[in-house]
Amino acid sequence: MSGTSLAGTIGKLKRPAQKSPVSFFEFWPDWLFYAPVVAFWTYNAIRYRSITLPSLANPRINAGGICGESKNAILGLAGPAARAWVAxxxxxxxxxxxxxxxxxxxxxxxxxxxxxxxxxxxxxxxxxxxxxxxxxxxxxxxxxxxxxxxxxxxxxxxxISYEGEAGIFYIRHPGEKTGRITSVTLKYPPVVVGDGRWNVKELIAADDRLNAISHLLLPKLGPKAAKIPSLGERVELVFVGNHCRGSTFKDGLSVVTPALSARIDEIMQAMPGVYFSRIDLRYRDLDALREGRDFKIIEFNGSGSEATHIWDPEMTLSRAYKDQFFHYGESFRIGAAFRKTGLKPIGPLKLLALWQHQKRLMRAYPTND
CATH class of the missing domain: 3.30.1490.20 (ATP-grasp fold, A domain)
Known part of the structure; x- marks a missing residue:
């Protein structure tokens, strides 16, 4: 690849400038941030007379994907039009x-x-x-x-070698011919670029965002923190593009075009029984993503999905809750529509058992990158 084309590719993927390295609520304890979300879920449970109604938002996924779902089983639902886009x-x-x-x-x-x-x-x-x-x-x-x-x-x-990573939220109500993209999160895993003089720990300290989340990064780096990268060498600090591991999430709804919407709808129409999902994918560059091409889907998430654009460092707390309430409200509305057809949501005790089983397994898994 020529220097010019490489610079162009990096330019299309680079993290946008931001006013603050972290939002003031970005790393609140879960119990504090999610308290209003739990209250909203409880309100809807009373309103719809079911605390587990969102389990019907994706009738073909175990528990609708609230928790305890199988990644393999979900990908196995993909028909040819969807399978072509799955890694x-x-x-x-x-x-x-x-x-x-x-x-x-x-x-x-x-x-x-x-x-x-x-x-x-x-x-x-x-x-x-x-x-x-x-x-x-x-x-x-x-x-x-x-x-x-x-x-x-x-x-x-x-x-997948594509550098870009995104989460695209898709919602379609029963009976609707087409669905819609309601959220896009552009994910930027933490990276430092060497200057031949400073070690990784010093490069982290020199970056406002990375320094603010150094407590998430340094414990996992070990001896790697003392390494001095050569001039221009990119060092990926984590592999998983996850907010709780230090990735920067940016609100990317502006990248949605008719071409991207049509492509995602085509894929989701070939995912029978999946109406409420965040699609995690890797893409070549933003121009390609806007045109609905050159990307690979890593996984489909279900009713437990979060519209992760809320973790954009420039997000306001009021907008974050508004968007959370909208998405979880949609899961109840879709579930209610399917309940009218005679389907029944998972029982609360069975859902609790699934959640406990998943938590036990997660404690036993190998450490992640």
Whole structure:
């Protein structure tokens, strides 16, 4: 790639300028920030006479995707028009005993699916990037499998080289011919660029945003923090584009065009029983994304999805809650429409058991990148 084209690509992906490195509520404790959301959910539960009604917003997903859903099962719903946009993957389970040939079975499955290293290894049931790791060879895959909970399901997915990462929220009501994009989050994982003199820790301190979230970054870096990158060398501080791991999230609704809307609707029409979902994807550049091309979907999330643009450092608290209430309100409205057809939401005790099962698994997964 020529210097000119490389500069153009980076220019299209670079993080937009921002007024403040963090919003004043961005790292509030969960119990504090989500208290109004819980109150809103409770209000709707009383209004619609069901606390688990959003489990019907995606009738083909276990519990609607509130929690405990299978990533492999959701991707397995994709018809041809959707599958063409999904990153290649395989699902498999770890044997119930330590001496099982997990590596051999995984390599054979990769060969059948045409997957080559590097791949992204991730739990089939998880959230917030827990347990996600880039696996670059057989030795790393063997180590990942050996540290995985016995009998649990996982996914191996092609590592997509596109630098851009986004979450696109899509909503369609039963009976509607087309759906709509209601939120776009552009994700920028933390990166430092070397100058040949400062180490990674010093480069973090010199960046307003990275310095403000250094408490999230430094504990995971270990010896890497003392490394002095060469001039122009880009050092990715985390792999998972997750807000709680330090990625910057920007409100990207302005990138939505008729072409992108049509493409996402085409994909979601080929996801039977999925009406309320945040689509996580990687894209080549913003121009391509606007034109609805050159991207790969990593996963579809369900009724527990959050419109993550609310974590834009320039977001106001009132707008964040307004957008949260809109999206969760939509999940209740869609669920109510499906209930009228005779479907029944998951029972509260069953949902609680799913959530507890997922939490137990998440505590046992290997550490993530």
């Amino acid at each position: 290649d993957y395989i699902g498999l389970s770890v044997s119930g005993h330590v001496d099982g040939d997990d590596l051999g079975r995984a390599l054979a499955a990769m060969q059948r699916a045409g997957l080559n290293f590097p791949v992204v290894a991730k739990p089939d049931m998880s959230c917030n990037g827990v347990g996600v790791r880039v696996v670059r060879d057989e030795a790393q895959l063997a180590a990942y499998l050996s540290g995985f909970p016995r009998g649990a399901e996982l996914q191996l997915q092609a590592l």
